[in-house]
Amino acid sequence: MTDTKLKTTDEIAWALVEQGFTIIPLGSPFEKITEFFLKQRCKGDEEKAQQQWPKNPLVSWKQYQDKEPTDDEIESWAQRWPYANYGIITGKNVVVVDADSKEAVEFMESGKVGRTPWKVKTAKGKHYYFQYDNSIEIHNSVNTTTKIDIRGEGGYVVAPGSVHHTGVVYEWEIDQTWPINSVHDLPYLSRDDITQIKAFNTEDKPVGNFGFSVQAYTPKKHDGSPVEEGGRNNAAASLAGQYITAGHDLKTVTQLVAQWNNGNPAPLPREEINTTVASVTLTHLRNNPEAAIPLEHEKPEPQQPTIEVQDEMPSHLYKVPGALGELVDYANDTAVKKQPALAVQTALALGSLICGRYYKTDQDNFASLYFLNVAKSGEGKEHGKKIIESVLETAGYGDLIAGSGYTSTGAVMSQALAHPNHITLIDEFGKYLESSHRKGNSHKEEAITQLIEVWGRCDGVLRPQTYSTMSVKKEDVERPQRVANPAITLFGMTTPGTFYQCLTPQLVRDGFLGRFLIMESDLPMQLSVKPDARPIPKSIIEWTRQVRTKLVGNLIPFKPSHEMPKQHVLFFDEKSLQLLDEFEAELNDKKQQLTDSELYVLLTRTREKAMRIALILSLSVDQANRVIHHSLTQWAIDYVRYLDFRLVDIVTRRVGGSDFETELKACIEVIRKAGKKGLSRRQMRDISVFSRLDPQKEKHIFNAIQGRGIAAFHPVMKTRGRPRLECWIHADFCTNN
Known part of the structure; x- marks a missing residue:
């Protein structure tokens, strides 16, 4: 305790900023508890104040959910509270899973949730750091029974280097085999991971051979990259759905998914792949009664064109x-x-x-x-x-x-x-x-x-750029x-x-x-x-x-x-x-x-x-x-x-002359490539150029598309099957509809 108190924490603060985090100062066992906090927040309960003070923000922190603190602000915090703990704002660049019990830690490291190379040892468990996926809204969730919480939008966590009220230091546990330089290189906390965490918190059991509930699953499209244990079933289901939608026969779909599976670090059993493809096929046919999926094309696939x-x-x-x-x-x-x-x-x-x-x-x-x-x-x-x-x-x-x-x-x-x-x-x-x-x-x-x-x-x-040589050895300066x-x-x-x-x-x-x-x-x-x-x-x-x-x-x-x-x-x-x-x-x-x-x-x-x-x-x-x-x-x-x-x-x-014009062009290009069938709003939700737009920008984008006559909006689009709602068609193809 004495050694820790002698060290100021400004270096910890700047290191966190360098890693891409947005930080705020918190109390600590070595910073005096304010009278206001003791009397107003803790009703004079000194023991409660000592426990909660090391996690209490010392500034009005919600403003930093939308902006970064300036260097001058961080410098002033360091001077005013030299031994402060620091917190990391979540829901911007990072989302943190707080496993606050032995059982929660065992679950996080069981393989059911995607791995991350950045973990922090806490007083009772571990924090698991993931990159925030803007296409998924992740809010704070607390579970007092299982002790596994998610810190997302509107939240913060105590940063590594800080000191718990018991004297335990929050310490990094980093997997050096992963080439991670900042928070922007971390893996995402996926929708699949959140589903698994919720199932653990509510003690729900997995459904069927998938290892997840097909009815509750709304997958994000998988790109075909290898997957670690814990996300393989969901990725296989996503790929099978994409191949079926693309018009492949059942035999080809199974071959393509099996081919992807063979590239995983730990491939699923072939029987599980077959079960997954069959389940997705049945779901597709239930949702699309007019559809037909052949077992195998009557004619062999044509050879690859020249x-x-x-x-x-x-x-x-x-x-x-x-x-x-x-x-x-x-x-x-x-x-x-x-x-x-x-x-x-x-x-x-x-x-x-x-x-x-x-x-x-x-x-x-x-x-x-x-x-x-x-x-x-x-x-x-x-x-x-x-x-x-x-x-x-x-x-x-x-x-x-x-x-x-x-x-x-x-x-x-x-x-x-x-x-x-x-x-x-x-x-x-x-x-x-x-x-x-x-x-x-x-x-x-x-x-x-x-x-x-x-x-x-x-x-x-x-x-090279010129740097100060005050602390550099003479032989290095002369080199x-x-x-x-x-x-x-x-x-x-x-x-x-x-x-x-x-x-x-x-x-x-x-x-x-x-x-x-x-x-x-x-x-x-x-x-x-x-x-x-x-x-x-x-x-x-x-x-x-x-x-x-x-x-x-x-x-x-x-x-x-x-x-x-x-x-x-x-x-x-x-x-x-x-x-x-x-x-x-x-x-x-x-x-x-x-x-x-x-x-x-x-x-x-x-x-x-x-x-x-x-x-x-x-x-x-x-x-x-x-x-x-x-x-x-x-x-x-x-x-x-x-x-x-x-x-x-x-x-x-x-690419346009501004960020807005660039995003507008990207959206237009996707609509153009959809051809005369156009794109429905439901389909757009699965395409990254649209899914990453916030509601306000999305409104401006569609106003610009319609106002400039680039594409036409059809509230109901008649097709051979079910009518498609809220469909956009590029102007190049409007005459054909």
Whole structure:
């Protein structure tokens, strides 16, 4: 007790803010109880006051449900109450499950509720921290019998680092195996979890083989990602319902759900999958008497259409010239679900890394590029990451693989100082972007700013921001803090929904988006195939090693980052320069058309990207090349033109000049894609762009849609089956109804 009292708690407060929490000061065993609290709140009962004071807010705290306290306010709290406890506002970024008994803790850790890496030991149990899902209203609930409460909107919990009236300190219990940097990276407390908690509190028993009541279950659509124990049945039911609604026969639905189940850490028994599909099928038929679900289609499923039909990318771009073309073939042959367009990105990303820093053109272009692969969940977008890792590890260059993303500007600089030429492979890149723009996560936002700078510093020197050296050791101050020719390759993967949800005007204007080569797969959901299990071709490994060593002599694998390495220069032939000039003129015309909307920013790096790809291709064809042939420059121009013009079209349809216009465009695009059938308000509730709108903004959105004549509202929409209520149809299809 004495040691704890001697320590002021301002450091605890600032650490909580850094993690993304909204905090308020509370009393503590070491702060004097006020007369008002003792006499008015506790009726003079000193024992009661001592018990309740460490949880009592010292300020009028409800205002902080809607706003963050300023730095000055937090500073004043720290000075006024140096030994205060702190509380965390819930229902904003975080929701907390308070398990206040041994039985409650055992239930929370039984697997029936989703796991979280952030827990706090309390005097009687544990607090379990989850990210707040804005699509679900979660209010405070208290259960005095089972001692398991939920702290959501309008509530707060005592923060870790605080002291209970008994002297017990609330202590973090963090699972270090999870890559969690702030509250924005935590798993959500799902509707399924809440249902399980309510069942525990009311001692309800699970119904049937599902492990939950079908009648009471209104599932949030599952995206097909793997699920831990406790949420598998609900996810399986959601997927089965989606596949049935999409028109699949019962056999295919069962195969698709079983295929997803096999990817879970602990798969459900096959019998349980069959029971789940059967139960969802019966429920669907009860709710839709006119529907019919065939057991199996009479005709076999048609073969997957050719690439030209499914994807508008010119056919010649699926074949990368040279050794990297072999890598494309290998990636497709070894994939459970083939994604040819994403395989091209994979090959170019490997080339970007291997050629980075040590090769350049006579126009001072380097090979470093940023790539983003976009595909539906579970459709093979992660295969590229596996391929890159396997090639580098086999070739002996596994140390070129950095961590999955950067948490701050310092993280970018630290990794570049250690490895000036490296690759970062980022899963769920859309969520990484989204979290970087959230309030309270400025470090990730600054990391993105640093990555923007690095992209253009390949031919120069990267220097860190200036910090105070008062507390830094002399030898650290004298160590060179600069990186010559930084060469970072970024390879991200995300789903369309997550990616489009985080598109904002700021992301366009700051130039980060325009530095990427973004490839979205248009292929439909596929059934898995047995992949070729052959090893990586020796020619690819040999090419990787030769490019890194032969042409520039005996390369030092870890040449000091502040020293400029020996570089091999390749020259564009005259025809290449002519093609690039013509391409620049084409880009200028396109940018002129986009000046008013500021989307021209997306094309400011397009020519540079083509030149970097041409450099990679020349070395892919022959490690000894001295001249970049115009056929390779043409391939690079065609590739970048296709991707960047497509990106401009996507952003034009989805991003406006303000946050409201961006949300409006996202809603319009969803209605447009629904076609002549339109979208009912009930269907909209299951789509994220609508479900995350608050009632006031939703009203403004629909007023704008109707007022601008973008879509028409039908109170009752006649169909072959039941009439559909409150249906919106895009103006492009209104004449057909």
